[in-house]
Amino acid sequence: MSHHAALAEQDIMAYLQAHEDKSFLRFITCGSVDDGKSTLIGRLLYDSKLIFEDQLSALESDSKKLGTQGEKIDFALLVDGLAAEREQGITIDVAYRFFSTDKRKFIVADTPGHEQYTRNMATGASTADIAIILIDARKGILTQTRRHSFIVSLLGIKNVIVAINKMDLVDYAQDVFEKIEAEYREFAKQLTFESILCIPMSALEGDNITEKSHLTDWYQGPALLPYLETVDVSSNLSDKPFRMPVQWVNRPNLDFRGFSGTIAGGAIRPGDDIVVLPSAIRSSVSRIVTYGGDLEEAGPDQAVTLTLADEVDISRGDIICAGQAPAEQTDQFAAHLLWMHEDALLPGRQYLLKTANRTVPATVTELKHKINVNTLVKQSGKTLELNEIGVCNLSTTQPIAFDNYNDNRKTGSFILIDRQSNNTIGAGMIDFSLRRAQNVHWQHLEIDKAARARQKHQKPCMLWFTGLSGSGKSTVANLVEKRLHDIGRHTYSLDGDNIRHGLNKDLGFTDADRVENIRRVGETAKLMVDAGMVVLVSFISPFASERRLARSLVEKNEFLEVYISTPLEVCEQRDVKGLYAKARRGEIKNFTGIDSEYEAPENAEIELDTSVMTAAEAAEEIVKHLEASGYLEG
């Protein structure tokens, strides 16, 4: 019953032969419901006759019942699961559809086009070779056309088809089409497309879909499907230098050591020189191993296992590169970042950055600007909200190997993962290394931390007091410092008073500022530990991730989290500075415990509740703990 039916019926062997070597194309359709996107996809599925009879009869009866096309078949009903989803409150999402012709298999990413679904469109575009951008001929280029074009361009799609649809409603007028085409080409100059094909179309009537329509005989180009069947997108990756991110080390026995991965660019043959990043070890390929036998050559998208001429230490996360053209390496770089989560980006907070094969801790050090997806205008901003796009500087704890995203989508892309929820919260496209990684060298110092600590006869450490406002952090820290001073220890206290009035006086109390506040405090305390001091830090520090960041700055035994767990009611009752009263009256915003969250520590080294003991007793407990753990020896 498919259009392959004739051949399949007469000569199944010939059919199988012909269909074994079909090629493959992934594309995304961008447009809103009103542009006829669902009708177009439904039409492609229908015309390639991949709809079974039971589905077709359901479609015919649905069309009469629910359709908007009178007695005619409403193709949109074939793909419109989305409206129903919206009613059910399920995430509106990317749906993948499949169809094939005699020449190609197609995967269509079908995404909703409204601004609040930028995330979904980017997801669909990230794996697409081509984009179809729908424009309603009656309306011309709209804000959403610009947005769709910008997103697919940002995600690295080089070939776009502009489907100027609903030509039946403008009497197939050539001038309407040409005016829109000219305007679009002018607009697209600021994007990075390599080819643009504009097609006058009526998805509803089937004009210029599978074949040229006689109603647009003034149009010289191809119909949609013949173009999709023949457009060549393969050269994009094969001309690039060789890259293979190592996914898995293949070691069935002691005699075989191979490196498995999918080739992300370029081609490779036995004998080719390679260099492994980040170690920069050089070798050459000895075999390209696959289940079906060794290969003479392998190219982009092939999943292979390489063995090398030398025994070199390579692990998952490394990238095997062409010897003459290795990828770059950096721990600081600029990137376009799309934010994908309801919790906004917090510059300074540590996230996990995952590339093709490697996960490293990373922070956004600076948001340079945001980009308005509708106007492409740069805007300043402190954070990125869901569906916002910005240009950022990022810093990773270890160097990563990469290519510019425009050169290679596979080695130039990354996602950001929230360390606590494990959600995927951002998607990034690397622009360039900031080069500081190569330029800044640590000054080698003769006098080190150990030498300074020895001179002071103490073990340096950071005592991190966290708890609600009014819980007694500063009071207890003050008493502890006094005791330590009395027994001849070198100490220093960092708290809101001496930090907020100086170093951090540019920061307020938004989430983003709180994160930056704690980052700076942590870095300052780290320098003091390095100087050999016992540092007492008293900050509310409400977020677990920032406390974790502070902990990660110093060595394992140098960080002691002291959780002053005095309950909120007690703190509010004390209200030493009158802040709770103000917060309750709404005069202070973002007050921890009232309208801003406090994430209680789960694994604090010390936990004390000053509602059941005096501050002096609490201080005594802490000093005892320090003694017992050996911090006061020497």
Add this chain to the structure above:
Amino acid sequence: MSSIDDLIARAERLAENKKLSITTISRKLLNDGKGLSRLKAGGQCTLKTLETALAKLAEIEAAPQADRPFSASTAPASPKPNAGPSPQLSHLKRLETESIHIMREVVSEAEKPVMLYSVGKDSAVMLHLAMKAFYPSKPPFPVMHVDTTWKFREMIAFRDEWINKLGLDLIVHVNEEGVRQEVGPFTHGSQIHTDMMKTQALKQALDKHQFDVAFGGARRDEEKSRAKERIFSFRSSQHRWDPKNQRPELWDIYNTNIHKGESIRVFPLSNWTELDIWQYIYKESIPIVPLYFAKERPVVERDGTMIMVDDDRLPLKPGEKPEMRKVRFRTLGCYPLTGAVDSSAETLPEIIQEMLLTKSSERQGRMIDHDQSASMEKKKQEGYF
């Protein structure tokens, strides 16, 4: 010696010399991977077929070099080894490499993965891809079959033989509580049976072995609700699927981070269609359960569905009498819940031909979907795949 014996003997010699599998040669000679073994077992063929097969055999025997049909994935078909890279990978190759990439990611990042194996055609393809993904190593995870105790006997025989041949670890899990309560589709109805013996059994097995990632053979084209399913699908510690809380998947970077107790279902065949599966089975000569091929089988017709009488547990209603009909199965599950279709398709090409010319979609033969509307969605939320 008859010509058929001659054909078989020569074909076996050829297999030995050229290091080809007998099914591959069978496919070349008879357009059917199982043709030779059927002839060897006493099967017959027309003189014309035999003539063609002998002619092809002579041709292959004379060829100077083994031309391995599924070796060297992109090595060009021409005998010159260095003829340059093929311009584009075929669609099956692209699907294959995507699946392999996914499997390697899981093995690199999961603590304790497992591959769920249903013995069906999709599982057969998934397992074949796993053999490829880790070659020359064996797939570094066990294969697990959740046995409802109502599967076709041929499925179980095939399962044991094939997994053993591949040299993989097989875990068979049965819900013993269900067995004790004698749960079955006739006594308890298909819904309770499936829930107890499949859904609950799967959860039990995953909990028992503490698997954090389970591969499944589901495809997006199977059903409307699966079109938006992720390749990596996250489950709570109670194995629940939360449609509102799935992660975006960009490029081929998969976020596999989970909290303790949570798990991931991974579907490496997400982008394959039913036709792709059949074409690939044919191209790669992947063995599948004989139930997919048409044969005379004892069936009874019940509510418009043909049920095969696979063992004496099928209670016959008054007036019902099993009759022999030439049928095959488009999907496989518990035999009382799986409808057969009339068919004469005895070879893979014939199956594909039948599929291309058929009028109804694949899941029609599955009674579990008919039971309730939107039932897949619901079952998925409850932890069924």
